Amino acid sequence: AQKITQTQPGMFVQEKEAVTLDCTYDTSDPSYGLFWYKQPSSGEMIFLIYQGSYDQQNATEGRYSLNFQKARKSANLVISASQLGDSAMYFCAMREARSNDYKLSFGAGTTVTVRA
Amino acid sequence: EPEVTQTPSHQVTQMGQEVILRCVPISNHLYFYWYRQILGQKVEFLVSFYNNEISEKSEIFDDQFSVERPDGSNFTLKIRSTKLEDSAMYFCASSPGPPNTEAFFGQGTRLTVV
Numbered sequence: 001a002q003k004i005t006q007t008q009p010g011m012f013v014q015e016k017e018a019v020t021l022d023c024t025y026d027t028s029d030p031s032y033g034l035f036w037y038k039q040p041s042s043g044e045m046i047f048l049i050y051q052g053s054y055d056q057q058n059a060t061e062g063r064y065s066l067n068f069q070k071a072r073k074s075a076n077l078v079i080s081a082s083q084l085g086d087s088a089m090y091f092c093a094m095r096e097a098r099s100n101d102y103k104l105s106f107g108a109g110t111t112v113t114v115r116a
Numbered sequence: 117e118p119e120v121t122q123t124p125s126h127q128v129t130q131m132g133q134e135v136i137l138r139c140v141p142i143s144n145h146l147y148f149y150w151y152r153q154i155l156g157q158k159v160e161f162l163v164s165f166y167n168n169e170i171s172e173k174s175e176i177f178d179d180q181f182s183v184e185r186p187d188g189s190n191f192t193l194k195i196r197s198t199k200l201e202d203s204a205m206y207f208c209a210s211s212p213g214p215p216n217t218e219a220f221f222g223q224g225t226r227l228t229v230v
Contacts, residue, residue: 035218042223043224045159045207045224046221047218047219050218091158091159093159095219101149101164101166102147102213102219103149103164103172104161104219105161106158106159107158108157108158
């Protein structure tokens with residue numbers, strides 16, 4: 001079964017607007033972490049933001065915020081004030097505490113294209 | 117800022133040849149990983165390494181693959197007898213371990229098997 005589901009293969013957003021990238025997850029582990037990574041066309045994986053399952057508040061990092069809805073098992077990424085440099089593939093990932101090695105399970109990714 | 121470095125950035129190899137992908141994790145990290153991303157697809161876990169041994173491996177990580185940490189700083193992935201379907205981007209990552217379990221990724225090695 002898929003642990004991470006990203007249902008939007010691609011999205012277009014106008015520069016300076018906000019965009020929300022969907023991510024739902026599946027786990028029975030009460031302790032887990034959720035991550036978002038950005039992969040530009042150059043290929044590297046860039047860590048953006050982290051949300052722990054016990055965190056009371058939604059995580060924020062600059063223009064990135066995570067809309068964490070635990071009951072719905074969703075962890076959507078919001079990018080505010082989009083910039084041309086935000087054009088990239090975005091991956092949602094999860095780490096379960098019962099995984100002793102803290103490995104990540106990734107979603108299929110969402111390609112974001114920012115239009116001028 | 118410390119970073120994970122991988123070499124080479126791109127490797128082309130003949131089918132059937134052996135390749136070694138190299139990684140230098142962040143020095144005080146305890147957990148090391150290899151992930152694979154076939155072009156246009158999701159990132160897949162291959163193997164994790166902790167305390168000088170494999171911690172977990174996926175079904176992809178068969179006898180064709182091996183990992184080593186030969187000298188306390190390098191972390192290598194060896195692929196024996198490469199196949200066309202091994203063509204992918206291979207990412208090394210490291211993590212300091214609890215309580216901070218963020219994984220830091222290298223820039224990747226793009227392997228092309230011809």
